[in-house]
Amino acid sequence: MRELGVSRHGRALLSGASLSLRPGDCVGLIGPNGAGKTTLLRAALGLIRHTGHSSLAEMNAAARARHAGFLPQTRTVAWPMPVRDLVALGLLPHRGPGAATPDSATRRIEAVLDALDLAAFADRSATDLSGGELARVLLARVLVQDTPLILADEPAAGLDPAQQIALMQRLRQLAEGGRGILVSLHDLGHAARFCTRLVVMERGRIVADGEPAAVLTEARLATVFGLRAGFIDTAEGRFLLPYALAHPGADRAPAPLHGA
Ligand SMILES: Nc1ncnc2c1ncn2[C@@H]1O[C@H](COP(=O)(O)OP(=O)(O)OP(=O)(O)O)[C@@H](O)[C@H]1O
Known part of the structure; x- marks a missing residue:
């Protein structure tokens, strides 16, 4: 993204944000409440009106869904659908609605459910889960989407300490496996430990971008x-x-x- 900006009611919520995400990057997006982290993620994905350039925002919706998975901060599930079906929605960008799920895709869903310790929840309604369980299910949906980039907005919020560490290890592993990760988070200890790079935001601007030790x-x-x-x-x-x-x-x- 280059010179990304968002203004509402005459107020700049994001200004001059330039950032590139490469395979192998696990970038932590950090900054105090209201600094503009969510605004940056949403503008980068073209979900909100913005100025400047973002390569993801300029793709059509289908191409973007094959390039980037997004884990939003809000975790609302509207329908009481089984966890397995909710996770399977991550396959839609690859096959279109209504198509039969091939065996390889079914195996992928089961593998992701297992990896996130969700196999026991597969037949439960997603609307009956605890906050932390639902967070893992929504991460599973993004992992099934199998995209080169993952943008995640505070995915650790509401997870217990062990699950937070497991999540950060997983994001780091995904980066080591060649994906580009951009994750907003508030735990500076986790940001320093698990991210390869940190981008610091303050009042709608990126004020630092570099290795954790140099930034913090x-x-x-x-x-x-x-x-x-x-x-x-x-x-x-x-x-x-x-x-x-x-x-x-x-x-x-x-x-x-x-x-x-
Ligand atoms: N649609 C909008 N209209 C007006 N102001 C908005 C709008 N959306 C966000 N803001 C404001 O923009 C600023 C940045 O919000 P944003 O959600 O990006 O911050 P954040 O860094 O993600 O914060 P947090 O850590 O609290 O989640 C905040 O002051 C917020 O109140």
Whole structure:
């Protein structure tokens, strides 16, 4: 994408966003609430009105669905359909509605359900799942779509800690297998650990793009995120752990509770 911009009611929600996603990239899109991460993902996919250039947005819907899978932040399932059928919808870009599911596709669905520990849910209604279970089912639908690019908007939200790590490992593995991943997330520790590259957004602009260690500096953590963080060294590497507000007393700090 080049110089992507989104404005609403005279306010710029996204300005001058340029970014390329290559095979092998696991790019973490990070930034405080309201920084413009969802806006960038949606504009990149052509889902909202924008200015500038995005190669995905310029494709027709069928071609785009073969190029990029999208996991939106909202996880609404309108119909009480079985999990297996919901996941099978990921095949539509490859075969068209109503076509019979070939054996290879059925095997792919079963393999993805197994890989995400969802086999036991396959016949359950998707509307009867817990939030974290549904999140995994929607990821399964994107994986069945089998696209070279995956854009995911806060896919870790609502997952338990083990599932969050499993998700981040999976996204990293997919990148290592040659896909391009662009994932928005708030856990800076996971961003630093699992992403090959981080793009930082602040007030609708990309303010940094590079390797995690170069991007997550003490100064940036303080100015962009309002955080102080430390590093924990373990046998498996170095981990970033935010532990305090950088500016206690500023508007990010919680107001005191009277009478508590
Ligand atoms: N249709 C719209 N009209 C007006 N403002 C909007 C619209 N959509 C989003 N915004 C505003 O644009 C800004 C960026 O929103 P966006 O959802 O992209 O942020 P985000 O970085 O994904 O935030 P979060 O981490 O909270 O999910 C916010 O201030 C939001 O209120």
